[in-house]
Amino acid sequence: MTSRSSKATARTSSEARAVARTQTLLQGTNGIGTVRRTTLPGGLRVVTETLPSVRSATFGIWVQVGSRDETPTLNGATHYLEHLLFKGTRKRSALDISSAIDAVGGEMNAFTAKEYTCYYARVLDTDLPLAIDVVCDMLTGSLILEEDVDAERGVILEEIAMTEDDPGDCVHDLFAHTMLGDTPLGRPVLGTVDTINALTRSQVARFYKKHYDPRHLVVAAAGNVDHATVVRQVRKAFEKAGALTQTDAVPLAPRDGARTLKTAGRVELLNRRTEQAHVVLGMPGLARTDERRWALGVLNTALGGGMSSRLFQEVREKRGLAYSVYSYTSGFADCGLFGVYAGCRPNQVHDVLKICRDELDRVASDGLSDEEIGRAVGQLSGSTVLGLEDTGALMNRIGKSELCWGTQMSVDDMLARIAAVTPDDVREVARDVLGRRPSLSVIGPLKDKQADRLHEAVS
Incomplete structure (x- = not known):
């Protein structure tokens, strides 16, 4: 015979299971x-x-x-x-x-x-x-x-x-x-x-x-x-584990906000006895929900995302001033960062910074060529698909998408969004992001005169 309390428990369990969607x-x-x-x-x-x-x-x-x-x-x-x-x-x-x-x-x-x-x-x-x-x-x-x-x-x-x-x-x-x-x-x-x-x-x-x-x-x-x-x-x-007792609870919504970074021209130097000076020159980027992030991704790829990128060609291939040089973006719920990293000998840090700053200014004012943009679209599309070739990457994609956006986008839709980026889109986001006065972070064995000149690099 089933007791009254057992029936109530079964009914409660059934109701809880009915909530699942x-x-x-x-x-x-x-x-x-x-x-x-x-x-x-x-x-x-x-x-x-x-x-x-x-x-x-x-x-x-x-x-x-x-x-x-x-x-x-x-x-x-x-x-x-x-x-x-x-x-x-x-x-x-x-x-x-x-x-x-x-x-x-x-x-x-x-x-x-x-x-x-x-x-x-x-x-x-x-x-x-x-x-x-x-x-x-x-x-x-x-x-x-x-x-x-x-x-x-x-x-x-x-x-x-x-x-x-x-x-x-x-x-x-x-x-x-x-x-x-x-x-x-x-x-x-x-x-x-x-x-x-x-x-x-x-x-x-x-x-x-x-x-x-x-x-x-x-x-x-x-x-x-x-x-x-x-x-x-x-x-x-x-x-x-008793972790699903609040049956009327609803999932937390993705983070949101509209924080605007106004930082410009800041310089932070950390004096360390290292063989290289490690430099990041950058400015505010875009929040991860900003629709312009697709154009920024293409811009980032063309500017510093591979061996054919402008920064790699100008700093490493043509002048041999650094082994590692690249650009990157970080998108948060309400703001973002865009940075250019380079590691070089301490006595060449000013030359590297000048080249990077000149390229950022040039792209902000003149944009990228159609050829560079086309190559970046292809590179970004290929790396997006190749990066999803194992189950770990797929788990990361669907888990992060659900947590951060609350939606799922197919690979085909992602590729379509990248392919839809136009040269005008890239030039517009370049003016908006790269046109801002940069800030600078450096770790390395810096002398006093070098430190003074580094502040001038972002003026």
């Missing part, structure tokens, strides 16, 4: 997988891309929390927490977590950015249930023990030291600070030695509880996966 977002054609989304009770979203022709699968969970969500005293907490989720749960030790994936030849990792965090595992398709169980367990059942917080503190301090020993990497953090100042976006993702030493177990645990509820999460899986099966396994894991 499944949509086909992209229909697979020409080898492109079918993308589906299911929204579970509690606001948890599950998106999958099904490719029956492969034998692998990548499973990931994206969290809408990054270093920009930290207060000054919590700087580095998001990345600290990323480490701690690998340290053990109620059902698995740290060794159990790593050995479970190692035993099937899989790969497991995570990364933290300024606006999101991602945990993922790549395995054979037959081992996908294991990957789902392990990663979901990490996200919902982390213990965050005092002894683990203390032990991992040393690991993170070593990671900070490793980054600081690589000035070619560190200069990009310096550039973010130059452009964005002492703001959440301007502070380093890893935190600083002082903030990491000061973080406590209770601070990290509160941060975890606040940001890791289902409304903040997007579950993504790509490869030889069955959508309904993935949804069922994810739901089982989250329900077992």
Whole structure:
């Protein structure tokens, strides 16, 4: 006989399951997988891309929390927490977590950015249930023990030291600070030695509880996966952890905003005894939702995105002044950055800067030739497709798209948007972005007279 309470429980469970909504977002054609989304009770979203022709699968969970969500005293907490989720749960030790994936030849990792965090595992398709169980367990059942917080503190301090020993990497953090100042976006993702030493177990645990509820999460899986099966396994894991109790909750909307960067002519110099001077010259770019981002992508590719780009040809091929020189863009929810990086001998930094500044000014005023734009469109289209040739990249695409835009765009649509960029579009965005007064970040063995001249480079 079924008791009255059992009937009520069954009815509640049935009602919760009825809340789940499944949509086909992209229909697979020409080898492109079918993308589906299911929204579970509690606001948890599950998106999958099904490719029956492969034998692998990548499973990931994206969290809408990054270093920009930290207060000054919590700087580095998001990345600290990323480490701690690998340290053990109620059902698995740290060794159990790593050995479970190692035993099937899989790969497991995570990364933290300024606006999101991602945990993922790549395995054979037959081992996908294991990957789902392990990663979901990490996200919902982390213990965050005092002894683990203390032990991992040393690991993170070593990671900070490793980054600081690589000035070619560190200069990009310096550039973010130059452009964005002492703001959440301007502070380093890893935190600083002082903030990491000061973080406590209770601070990290509160941060975890606040940001890791289902409304903040997007579950993504790509490869030889069955959508309904993935949804069922994810739901089982989250329900077992008691994480889907708020059945009326809705997913968090993508970040938005309209922040305008007005930084111009700022210079930050970090004197280090390095063999090279590492330079980033740049200015405000575009937010990731700006429709002009397609034209900016073409501009970036033509200006500094490959061996045929202007900067590579002018700085490296014609004059031999640098081994590495390139341009890049960073788009956030409400603003963006455009930068040109070069690593060169300290006594040649002024020559390199002059060439880069002259090229930026020339493109801002005269634009690019139709030939350069056509070549950049082809290069960007090809790299876009080639970059999606494995299940990990596909998982990243659908997970990030759901979290950051709330929509999915097919590869064909992406290629169409790139192909639709006209020379006038590129010239217009070049005038708008490159026409602004740049700022400058430099790490290297700089003498006083050099420092004075570097300030003149952005005047």
